[in-house]
Amino acid sequence: MNICRHFPQYIYYCCYWTAKFPRSYNRECFNQPPGTRRYKKLFIKTEENCSEVQFLHKSIIPTMHFQDSLPRLPIPKLEDSIRRYLAAQRPLLEEEDYRKTKEIASNFEKGVGRTLHKELVDLNQKNKNTSYISAPWYNRYLKAREPLAFNHNPFLSLCFDPKPEYNNQLVRATNLIISALKFLKTLKNNYLEPDIFEMKPKLSKTNTFKRMVSLLPTRISWYGAYLASAYPLDMSQYVCLFNTTRIPKLNKDELLTVEQPKHLLVMRNGHFYVFDVLNNCGDILHPSEIQKSLQYILQGESPPPEFPLGYLTTEERDTWARARQELVDLGNKESLQQVDGAIFCLCLDDSWVEDETELTHTMLHGYGANRWFDKSFSLIITKNGASAINFEHSWGDGVAVLRFLEEIFKDSTTTPAISPKPEPTSSGSSTAVQKLEFKLSESVKAAVSKAREKFEHKRKSLGVGQLEYSKFGKNFIAEQKLSPDAMVQLAFQMAFLHQHGKTVPSYESCSTAAFKHGRTETVRPATVPTKQCSKAFVYERRKHSSEELKNMIHSCSQYHRKLLVQATLGNGFDRHLFAMQCLSESKGSPLPEFYKDPAYIQLNNIILSTSTLNSSAVEIGGFAPVTHDGYGIAYNIFDTWFGCNLTWYASRDGNEFLKCLNQSLDDIFDVLKGKPLV
Template identity: 30%
Template structure:
């Protein structure tokens, strides 16, 4: 067959006439091009490593300094510390060549010293976090320390343009909080959730922990914080993600939705080709480090460490723990369509153009072959329990064609699914967007490769979305990639008037290669077992995507509060009305101001927020009192969010103390109780407009609906929201149908009512002024 022929570069045989050698020139050309590409990438990495190693300096300044030192030396002017003559003592001679070498070594010594000092000063500057706590509103006063800091940061930023990883060596380490500070924050966070008796009991447990075993556990964490780049991230990745044995689908993976107000083409192959090309160009930007790091306020860099594993990455199942495998390069993707897997080469001397990729995708769509036995639902193994998948992988995919095909999927840049159903959005029919989200969250359970860093999903009508694995990075990184992909058709012409990709193919793209499988009966049994569990999970989860277009960020700013805090208060009010009580609430905040930082938890259910909610549901408070309570609650929430960003959170510290206690085999009643409490309301804001590419004034329809995730607790809600514009919000609300306490559709109505009440509260307050 054609694909079998392409899989062999050459073959030989011995006949009675001598050697018979056959070469496949196309495959050998691909091997040659792959080698050339590999060496180019190595040279580019070397150049980037030099650039990043000396940032904020520049290696070109070394040659300038060498010229100056040489000129001074040969003109017999004194060079600082008389370095050239000191180096000449160690050189075999005193000729012109040796003197030039001595001048270069002198320049190198001075240059490295200056670079080291500059990098140390930059790190000290980035340790300052006072600017976060100061108002960013126009006309607000800025403290003198912050003004000085701003000036110095601008000076350093002006010297040299940073690449993606330029700041990595200068980012400070995540600070380790004191045990007593964490205990104080913890007790304050649980006060509104406990009655007096239980609160006194918790106070006693916290005091015993702080004065007892907590001191010993903290000493180990102090050592880890000195030794490691980040005292949290490696343990967080391992124990929260990789050691989890429950299914990734719904429980861990998350999804993202297309720019739903735009629909430039309804041709599935064209949209797939355009999206694939955008992902590949983003990968090239990452590999060449030409992507600018995300900068807060345009000045302060966020850690870019997680970008290394966006592509060519797979989570490999294990019996007790999984592992993340990342390959340096991959020149192919894998496409799933109607139960069949295809290897698609996307590089032939260069990245294939969209019009060339469309040819490949159309070939797959036109292929009428049937799936092999067991092939169609194979990916459900990645959706089921991890130990079950690990055992099946070891027994059935460690040799022969199964191993070759599995390697092809796992080493692919990413996986693409060509769905046979449309992805739809209609503001008059909200259930269509709900179905859109559910399809991206879990699909059929077997048509996404849940282990891959992400699966790009293409609807039959040309709309797109993704399903992403969570252990390799946080949602903000995937949001950055997605922002680049969905804005690409607005920034450049991708389609002609017929909806096909523009341009004329310059080469004949390599034909897609059908992957081969040999799925035996016992492996089919393992697939069916995983499918039963996957269907149970799918049938139990419900999702509602609520579109709020009555008002958005613009109105919230008029209320003079943080938009995020405003929405968190709305969720608190909605949850109290929905359940009749307050509960532990999780909001994710990032700690990427520090090296290898990931996330920290903010606890929106606070003393101040509960006071405001009680005032809203009661009849005794005046409008002015409610507004003042709301502002106080928002200010408290914003402070908690700022503290979390600056390493002053409490949950990651408690988590690490718990890990140390397990290593030491020490039982802590306090830690055991604290970490066993469920997060019945788990929330997260999807970042929007992380880069200048998302310019809503220029491209008003280039708005993503954000994304979502499954519920964390069996009787709780998962809520992801995105502030998509001045007058548009999206809430992705999930729950389990098996719980009689939760209903995402009911909760969406409570959010709608809470937002309406908050707006009316502000309008009433303004009217009385």
């Protein structure tokens, strides 16, 4: 059954993941010795009260109900992947270079590529519980040796609480922690609403539909939803959202998830603190207890440490792995275990964020000392209540974090656990909070100093800028029967051509969460139609009528829609070719000429790296360029306007790019309105 033929091209906006936990109750409370009856009292609640206090909601359909019956990510035909690969190369190569690359690709398709493809298909048949890209994609991240900061970890910033008084750092931190813990409990008890893309929500959002589907065996539950034009999405990655850390190891890191700990890790001024936020029954402590512990930390006056260990997580991974092992050998194993097993990391910053540029610098990298970039995610909160998630990327992608952010923003702002008044009367109890201490050798101190030096150089070299374009948004583009995303991607291509006079390798992320253990697929926005259209606007604007330019725009939109649909349905080429490369490397055989072709290497040296995640809960998001001479472009397309957050290094002029981007959007708008270009 071809389940994907009904998917609209924009399904990739809606892809989330969560984790596989059984629906069970913690019986520990009923086995406590005398004197601990309070735990029984906390645990034995009415269904209504328990939901209000401990859970975000209780879904009729269990969280993981569809996981067993999700369709598998398809492996494209080799000839299709080669054809799409060559189409992506065409706008980037001169005629002679393209001819050579085409010949190399043809030989690969007929020779070693055919063998690798068959082996990949056979391997996929033997591993029917996952996708062919899952293991290679995890390994891609975990084997990467460059630092996480700047190279891998992105951020998503929450909007401020609409009630200004709730943006007090202590109040907002407490409320967000409580909401995050409610999310954790909702997930672990299998109560979290499954992620479903609904074509007919009037049918699939009804309780009748939900009850019917919940009664189906898990091996066929997906098909029951499909009959109502509802498409469940993969939720396998939330298992690593909490209590997870990426552990640096030589050559390849490890992901460690520890399910038992009940404590939170808090960083302030480069110091580490832990305190329990769940009781022995696994229930959330009273908000006032959590607030008092936070208040105690915030009122502490310890100066920043001379050698903040957070800087080590900004280092090259092998360097950090050696330093971490030395920390363990020095007797810091227990303290590191407290860091690794914490539910998540809360970073309390003393900064006061005034604008989006400062917000981006703060949430993307900060000053290094008050971050632990290895945690699955860190919740960062400034003095004036600006809040964001900075997350490690190997375990999952941004859309998984987006679901989490939307849930905790809604819960913390509509049903806050505490209010600004009355203020706590005490400074909190030091017995609830443990400050972690570390023994440092001279070589570890030297490693911290070296890491700080490199981090500072990188931090100072990163440029950040924003563009808010208000002449049109999603509504206007839709009225023109065009793809909003295609128009923005076309504007990026036009802007770069205008600034640098060439077309370069470009990347747009697209989720494949419609399939079991799907990750992402690459959309290649630099195409023959965008190159022709960009040249017409930049160099030949007076040679073409408005109608001719409008036709070119429509051609770009149609082609981009096709690429998005292909990627969403798992029919791109990047992941397929990458998986075959990994398979070849795992055999220890010489790398095929195809992968050594300079054109293949160039195609994967991304200059324009772009990604979009649209949500009313998110103020702004961002990530650093993936190459030293590239741009990192996080963007959102709203109903009436468009916004983008740009990052760059010293070899590029990001402010000039933003000017060119504004001009490109103006040109597109004028042509669509029927105005002549001047």
